[in-house]
Amino acid sequence: MKTIVLLIVASLTATSVVAQTIKPMPGMATKAAKTGNGSGIVKALDPKTAKVTIQHGPIAALAWPGMTMAFVANPPTLLRSVKVGQRIDFTAQVTAAGPTITAIKRR
Structure with missing residues (x-):
């Protein structure tokens, strides 16, 4: 039983060490954020956030x-x-931070 537990612990430790040594590779393409254009009406603004x-x-x-x-x-x-209350056209992206507005134009 001790042998099995030790093997499991050793294998978990070994995989975490390998994962820590993996680094991003320069020159590799990353996924671009999805972007789309929309139009709508401003319902609320919170400048603080x-x-x-x-x-x-x-x-x-x-x-x-x-x-x-x-x-x-x-x-x-x-x-x-x-x-x-204003009608707007906007550009939105889906990023790691969530839905993001990158451009706004009043109509």
Whole structure:
């Protein structure tokens, strides 16, 4: 029984050491963030958290149906150009941080 436990512990330790030595390889392609354009109405703004809530139509490039959702604005200064209730066109990306707005234009 001790032998089996020791073998399991040794194998788990060995795999974690190998995983720690793996490093990113320069020159290898990384996946680009998915990007899509949409239009909608600003429902809420939160400059402190750089978030904007938009009721938007379908965004085919992201396979999103029409819905109301919050986005992080990157850069946060994008929020200065819009107000609640305004119709907008925007560019959104799906990033590790979640849905992100990268461009906003009032209509």
